[in-house]
Amino acid sequence: MKLPQLAGMLLVGIASIGASTSCTSDGKSTVGQTKVLANGDTVSTDSVASTILPIDTAKYDAAIKKNANGDTTGKWPVKNQPYPLAGAILPFKRIVVYYGNLHSKKMGALGEYAPKEMWRKLNVEVKKWEKADPAIPVQVGLHYIASVASGTPGKDGKYINRMGNKQIDSVLKIAAMQKNTIVFLDLQVALSNLKDEIPHIAKYLELPYVHLGIDPEFSMKDGSKPGKKIGKYDAADINYASQYLADVVKKHNLPPKVFVVHRFTQGMVTNYKNIKLHPEVQIVMHMDGWGEPELKKGTYRNHIYPEPVQFTGFKIFYKNDLKRAPKRLMTPEELLKLKPAPIYIQYQ
Structure with a gap:
């Protein structure tokens, strides 16, 4: 993945969030929210199902067993994981997103195309997944890089460009173009850290349809400039973010958050056995290396499969995956044969 370059720091806009809770005639709790964007527009945040039902534990067990694809090593499905709170997306749906x-x-399909064209292309991918695995509904989403590692230090010397509220609001508005869309805000912390960067997107994480992604590649704990070497996160970093999300879910009575951690080398994530799971958070270890199909499958097999955390993801690069022979993209049918089958799919 090439180091993204953005020119200058962006101004921070102002947005406000309002929420209301009510009950239907049958006693089921519903959540209705609106968000006022920086430009004054109002967008409904009822992007996910408003009625939250308790999960079916038998269905959950059957789904994660099926997702293991017959693995006999005992690694998958992950043992002793907590059942999620009501409203959990995984493993009942497969998340399919555009990233950028x-x-x-140059950073991904989200940003490369105008919104209407982007949606047209993303929905083509959704239909492919619906055809390949009709038993699992697709949950569509947008995965937005909310802080971008930079080649220049910036005013604070952290080598990071934070997207302002106005830019994030624009993504929420694009998401609202299609019903039930979820949004991921991704952090490339560079010389900063999660403790200092998560507060910049805190109010968005209070929305029921906004989730989190973190990229160890650009976590430069040794002070190196981003892009000079591959960074890393330890289980302690992942646990900090996961606990933060769990606290947000409990405080605001939200459905579980999906938490995506990028990975394509062994060193990007350390001490995986110490990663803690919560009913409020669903962790996806996401294979985001590029290359030909056999190389990508090898990366998944060597760095995702042997270190089980909870769920897995897989990235398809529209351009980089075509650089080497056989110069083709992997298909949903191929990805469904992996052990375990990825439940989060990202297109860049």
Whole structure:
């Protein structure tokens, strides 16, 4: 993955969030929310099902067993994981997202195309997954890089460009173009850290349809400039973010958050056995290396499969995956044969 370059720091806009809770005639709790964007527009945040039902534990067990694809090593499905709170997306749906940043056409499909064209292309991918695995509904989403590692230090010397509220609001508005869309805000912390960076997106994480992604590649704990070497997160970092999300879910009575951790080398994540699971958070270890199909499958087999955390993801690069022979993209049918089958799919 090439180091993203954005010019200058962005101004921070102002947004406000309002929420209301009510009960239906049958006693089921519903949540209705609106968000006022920085430009004054109002967008409904009823992007996910408003009625939250308790999970079916038998269905959950059957789904994670099926997802293990017959693994006989005992690694998958992950043992002794807590059942999620009501409203959990995984493993009942497969998440399919477009990834990118609105200020760069080189960082992914989200940003490369105008919103209507982007949605047209993403829905083509959704239909492919619905055809390949009709038993699991697709949960569509947008995965936005909310802080971008930079080649220049910036005013605070952290080598990071934080997207302002106005830019994030624009992504929420694009998400609202299609019903039931979820949004991921991704952090590349560079020389900063999760404790200092998560507060910049805190109010968005209080929304029921906004989730979190973190990228160890750009976590430069040794002070190196981003892009000079691959960074890393320890289980302690992942646990900090996961606990933060769990606290948000409990405080605001939200459905579980999906928490995506990028990975394509062994050193990017350390002490995986110490990663803690919560009913309020669903962790996805996401294979985001690029290359030909056999290389990508090898990365998944060597760095995702042997270190089980909870769920897995897989990234398809529209351009980088075509650089080497056989110059083709992996298909949903191929990905469904992996052990375990990835439940989060990202297109860049």
